[in-house]
Amino acid sequence: MMGGSFWISHGATEALFRGKSFMAVLSLALLLPTVRISAQMKGGPLDCDETCVCASNIVSCSKMNLTNVPTPLPNYTAVLDLSFNNITRLRAGWNPESLNKLHSLILSHNNLTFLSSEAFVFVTKLRYLDLSFNGLRQLDEFIFEPLEHLEVLLLYSNCISQVNRAAFSGLDNLQRLYLSQNKISRFPLELVKDRTRLKALRLLDVSSNKIKTLPLNELKALPAWIKNGLYFHNNPLPCTCDVHDLVASWHLKELSSTMDFKDSHTCLLPGLQKEKMAILDLDKVYLNCSEVTVMGKEAYLEQLLVLDCDSRERDMLKNWVLPGNIPLSPAMKTAVKRHDGSLRLGPLKAEDSGVYTCYATSDSFNETLYVTVTVFNSTKSGGLENLKTAYTTLIACLISLVMVLIYLYLTPCRCACCPGQGLEKSDSFHSSTVSISQAHEEMGQGRGEGRGFAYRHVAFIQPKDPLEQNGRLNPIEEDEECQGDNRERRRSDAESVSSVCSDTPMVV
Known part of the structure; x- marks a missing residue:
């Protein structure tokens, strides 16, 4: 009893000594939620001292647990960083005034699950938009249409499974589109295919998705400068020789999409285990696919031939050198450089065979391409003409034989000795x-x-x-x-x- 009383007295004495510090901590704990709630209020005022950092034309409100965009934002804002917050919905009119100088908007690492169709009507001058590491599930049509000046769009690490074919309509200046680490199951061919593709797009990343089939023929026909920035590694592609031929040919051309992620280009072997295998090893281990080599051009005499300088960069200066290290001259009539940098040869002669060299240069990149041309010492139509002559002769013989048979057996008999014939009147x-x-x-x-x-x-x-x-x-x-x-x-x-x-x- 005495021990218990002593203990109570000791606890009361200790609490008495710590009473002042406890009250201070309690007061601070009650004050912080008030500050946060005021910052989280919809349309809450922008506070460049407490919740955001305002430096020149940059406004950074990162890691402040915001659920809405603070307003109003200064008209001079060029960069707005709202990353690492809890903004779940980007509604229309999240800023009541147009921000004509805003060129970079960062909304990564939020819990965004909804984008209004009018979310970007007041920020049409954007050139950089980061929506990565969110919870977006689909991209509706024309959602980014107001962003006609947008150059970079980051959408990786979301939950996107559906991409409308018109979701990126109007983005004529878009150069880089990152869609990796999502749940996309269809390759967006319309983004890179002629007539419908984005005109300025030079990088498309659809790696680490759920794509099981690729439009192989269409991808092979793309120019090298598009294929150089087309990333599709780490998808559940089935192991086939067609896939191997595509990846191997890109690797031989030293395209960045296969050179930088060589080990990540894998495919799934058939079976219950779904074992992964390097695509470039299919010719050695599993399917025994044919070895892929760089093929040249083959033609016949008197034909016209076009050699493409298929460089890995766009809009490069291209110069040709003929076999024997002969520079291309404007006076040449059988070898003419076209406006797109390709070389037109013809009518071909036997001496036109050889290795043609194209030097592609720019301010930051140089590339040399070689094209081997083989001209057969015959015309392509020669064999066909001989075949046509043989058929003509055969048909003439058959017609002659039929005429002889008609003459012998079907010509009317003019003699009285023939059956059914009476006396001639003559x-x-x-x-x-x-x-x-x-x-x-x-x-x-x-x-x-x-x-x-x-x-x-x-x-x-x-x-x-x-x-x-x-x-x-x-x-x-x-x-x-x-x-x-x-x-x-x-x-x-x-x-x-x-x-x-x-x-x-x-x-x-």
Whole structure:
């Protein structure tokens, strides 16, 4: 009992000695929330002494646990840093006045989950916008359209899974777009493809997302200066030789997107384990893909050929050197430099084969490219012309054969001996018809009497009597007075017809 009383007395004595310091701490603890609440009030005044640092045209309110943007901001503000706060929604009119001098807005490391479609109508002069490390889930159409001067947009480390195809419409000056470490499952081809791509875009980072397929053919067709800034590593791509060919060809051209992240270009092997493998090792270990090499140009005589100086940087000065270290001259007619820096060759000759060198230079970067040209010692159309000639000859032969068959089997028979044919009305053939009938009668008699060979040698004798069996005049002799020299020709014609239509050979 006494011990307990002593303990209480001792505790009361200790509390008495610490009473003043406790009250001071308690007063400070109650004061701080008041200061924070005043700073967090919507539309709360900007305090350059307590909550923000205002240095010249820079306003930094970082790490102040703000839930709203402090207002009003000075009109001279060029850089606004609101990073590492708790701003969850960026509404329309978060600043009531236009900030025409604001070019950099930093909102990283907040809890942003909502962006109003009119969130940027008062800051149209922005060139740098940092929205990284937030909770954004989708990008709606035309959300960034007012930012026509924007050059850099950081959206990495969010939860973005849906990107509207028109989300970046109007950003004609956008040069760098960072979309890595999100949940995007579709490669945004429209951002880099001709006609629809962003005109000034030179860096697109979609690495570390959920992309399972790539538009390989479209990516291969892109110019090197776009591919040099296209990052798609660390995505769950399936291991195929097509993917290997793409990455290997980019690596041979020493593009930054594959050189800087060589080990991060991986793919998933088929199976339940989904084991990762380096894409550049597929030709050695797993799929035994063909080795990728730098290919040159092949052409034929008399063709036109265009050599591209596909440099890794845009808008570079390009100069060509011909095989044999011959500088390109404006006087040359078969080798002409075009306005885009490419080289037009042709009509090609056999001596145009060789290595062509392109020197691409700029103020900060130099690059040398080599193109090997092989000109075959023949025209490309030569083989086709020979083939066409062969087909033409074959068709002509077939047509000739068909005509012969038509002539032999389908030509109407003009002889009286043919089945179904009666006596010809022509007088010139009448005597021949009579001779043919007599020959058939003799053949029939021989066949019935002797019962031997059915054919006998018979000579057709022209009757001398001007009157035939039917009492008519012999047409040949009748025409002697009028025809003159035609007499012999008609006689020979009649005899020739008789020989053709007779079943027996003639014996004279």
